[in-house]
Amino acid sequence: MTAWIRFRLADGHTRFGILDAESVTEYAGDMFGDAISTGRVHGVDELTLLSPCLPTKVVALWNNFYALSEKLGKAPPAHPLFLIKPPTSVIGQREPIRRPPAYGGKIAYEGELAIVIGKRCSNVSVEAASDHIFGYTCINDVTAAELLNEDVNFAQWCRSKGFDTFSCIGPAIQREFDWRAARVVTTLDGVERQNYPLADMIFSPAEQVSLISQDMTLEPGDVIACGTSIGVGSIKDGATVDVAIDGIGVLSNTLALES
Numbered sequence: 001m002t003a004w005i006r007f008r009l010a011d012g013h014t015r016f017g018i019l020d021a022e023s024v025t026e027y028a029g030d031m032f033g034d035a036i037s038t039g040r041v042h043g044v045d046e047l048t049l050l051s052p053c054l055p056t057k058v059v060a061l062w063n064n065f066y067a068l069s070e071k072l073g074k075a076p077p078a079h080p081l082f083l084i085k086p087p088t089s090v091i092g093q094r095e096p097i098r099r100p101p102a103y104g105g106k107i108a109y110e111g112e113l114a115i116v117i118g119k120r121c122s123n124v125s126v127e128a129a130s131d132h133i134f135g136y137t138c139i140n141d142v143t144a145a146e147l148l149n150e151d152v153n154f155a156q157w158c159r160s161k162g163f164d165t166f167s168c169i170g171p172a173i174q175r176e177f178d179w180r181a182a183r184v185v186t187t188l189d190g191v192e193r194q195n196y197p198l199a200d201m202i203f204s205p206a207e208q209v210s211l212i213s214q215d216m217t218l219e220p221g222d223v224i225a226c227g228t229s230i231g232v233g234s235i236k237d238g239a240t241v242d243v244a245i246d247g248i249g250v251l252s253n254t255l256a257l258e259s
Helices: 066-072 126-132 157-161 205-213
Strands: 003-009 014-020 023-029 035-043 047-050 058-062 081-085 107-109 111-117 133-141 167-174 183-188 191-197 223-225 240-245 249-254
Touching: 047 167, 081 157, 111 183, 111 205, 111 240, 126 133, 126 205, 133 205, 133 223, 133 240, 133 249, 167 223, 167 249, 205 223
Parallel strands: 058 223
Antiparallel strands: 003 014, 003 047, 003 167, 014 023, 023 035, 058 081, 111 133, 111 223, 133 167, 183 191, 183 240, 240 249
16 A cells, blocks of 8 residues: 655655655655655654645535435535635644634534545546546544634635635545545544544545536645535644544644644
C-alpha cells in the first residue's frame, strides 16, 4: 500500500514522499505527475507532517449518507449537494484548529473520507472518473455552526465552514484503498462519537468526481469531502478530534485554547 505525505524537515524545507512504517522515502518533482525518488530516507521522528496536498479548493458534500438523510427527513439528492471551502482553510496532522477571533459560538466536527484528485478533469464519465482519483485521505470538515443560519435570508455554508484551519486533512494519501469495506470512526478526547460505514454513501467516489466535474474543473490536488453521517457534535476549546479510517490512518487536531 502506497501512502504519500508532505512534510517539513528540521531545516524548514518542505518535501513529499512515501511513508513506509517508521521512515519516509523522499521524492522530487510532482506528486501527481513525474515524481522521482531522491534516494534520501528520513525517520518519521525527523519531520513534521503537513497537509498531504495543497488543493485549489475543497468541495464538501452535504446529505451524502442514507442514514443521515433518513434521520434528517431529507430525500436522497439527485445530484451531489456541495459547498466550496478555500485553500486557506487547509491544515494538516496535529496542526491546531483556531477559533475565529470574532466568533464565540459552537464549533462542530465532521469526520469524513476525502477524495484527492490526481488528474485535471472536466465532464468525465463515471467509468473514467477513477482514472482521475489519485487516492484517499481523512478530513475533519469543521463548522462555525451558529453562523450557518445567522441570517434567515441566506444559509451561510461557505462562511461557516471556510475559516482558516477549518479543513483538517491527512495524515496521508492512500493510493490503494477499498472504501466499500471501510468505516469512519471519529473520537472526541478519546470518546467515540461517529462510527459509520462508507458503503452507506449515496454517491460513490466515482459518481462524485463525475458529477462534480460537470459543474467545475477539478485540478490535481483538489479534495472532495464525501460528506458525513450520524454523530456530528461540538468541540470545546482544548478538545482533540481524531478521524480514523482503516487503511488510511488517524487524523488528529485540537481546537486551540482561546488566548
